[in-house]
Amino acid sequence: MTVRVAVSGASGYAGGEVLRLLAAHPEVEIGAVTAHSSAGDRLGQHQPHLRSLADRVLVETSAATLAGHDVVVLALPHGASGAVAAELGDDVLVLDCGADHRLADGAEWAAYYGGTHAGTWPYGMPELRLAGGGTQRERLAGARRVAVPGCNVTAVTLGMQPGVVAGVVEPDDLVAVLAVGYSGAGRVAKQHLLASEGLGSAVPYAVGGTHRHTPEIIQNLTAAGGRGVAVSLTPVLVPMSRGILATTTARLAPGADAAAVREAWVAAYADEPFVHVLPEGQWPTTAATVGANTALVQVAVDARAGRAVSVCALDNLVKGTAGAAVQSMNLALGLPETLGLTTEGVAP
Structure with missing residues (x-):
């Protein structure tokens, strides 16, 4: 099973970390890498550590550039994901690394973030324990929209x-x-x-x-x-x-x-x-x-x-953002939860 993944906000820290993990994922083909003010630049100007992707050209974030992918990762500023996600079909898996879809209470969103609440998506913390028993991972199986938690x-x-x-x-x-x-x-x-x-x-x-x-x-x-x-x-x-x-x-x-x-x-x-x-x-x-x-x-x-x-x-940037996105992606697609992720750190 090979899935084609687009990453929006690829010039930022979260987007770059998502790309680093996806580059090593055995079932992923990286598709479009998009940005806003950095569109037209080569990815290597902003993420020089991503050698396998350094020559990729960042393109504008739009429904057209994100179309044709199995998965779209939105690593955008808070408040920007809702409008982009609304233009994507229900058949694509969308993972929002921003805060737009995390909260269930629209009034809380307005109080802490301002603006209009974009809605609530399944929450991308597989380990979250639930009062009735079980964990959040059961709710992620087959999901088409996932809100990645805050770090x-x-x-x-x-x-x-x-x-x-x-x-x-x-x-x-x-x-x-x-x-x-x-x-x-x-x-x-x-x-x-x-x-x-x-x-x-x-x-x-x-x-x-x-x-x-x-x-x-x-x-x-x-x-x-x-x-x-x-x-x-x-x-x-x-x-x-x-x-x-x-x-x-x-x-x-x-x-x-x-x-x-x-x-x-x-x-x-x-x-x-x-x-x-x-x-x-x-x-x-x-x-x-x-x-x-x-x-x-x-x-x-x-x-x-x-x-x-x-x-x-x-x-x-890993368990707090990009790793949670990939872990949730695996569960949503029916892949092994740990695929493409490591528990081995870097030291010293």
Whole structure:
């Protein structure tokens, strides 16, 4: 089975990472690579590491250039995917790496993103646990539209959902602080994203409940069975290109102890190919996930504070975006879920 895939937004970080993974996928033929302001350039001017695709010419993003493909990946700015997707037929699998189709509540979209909500698509986090049993992967089989999750959302959700599902933590008082690499801000020219500004400095952003990923986290943990989910989310830009290290804490449920907490996390991910709970005493690092579709997780109990502490590390461009898209694509097309994806990182 060979599928022809077009990638829109190919000159950006997310689009480039999608192409890197697809270039190694044994069942994929890469079709059109499209862009907006970079149309007419060779891909190698923007993604010089993609040697096998360097001579490809970026073309304008339009229904015409995206037609004739089995799969279309939209790696576009927030708010841009809805109009493009509306021009594509129902027979093509469309994967949106932006936020346009993630939220079920249109009012939440308007509050955090502004503009008109484009609608809700099946959610592309196969490992998301569901309150009635099972995982989100069952809902992705045969899907023709998939909303790829936010990278910070993935780290917090995977880090804390086992406790919510098992009922060993209280979901109404979650506190998440994330160290985030600069690629998470996208390939844009802004003063605070310059190396001269960011190197040697850690900078919080979207503080005080304003980060756009907040309602998505609440949506996920509610789907996992949480009631009255509330999260205080504080991301911090740190001087690394890739990676998220999410530390999330929650109050312990009555009667829950360290043994019950650890068992909840181990049981939740025992059969997951890409989410690994580390041995006790070993903590996740972003360096161990670079280039891999892996989320590394650890959990501990702060008995004095009465809280569970979860740490999740992942590569924001792989498991946080492009890897999730490819993983969801595999499931939607009936291919092996792990095809074209690796758990092996790059070190040092």
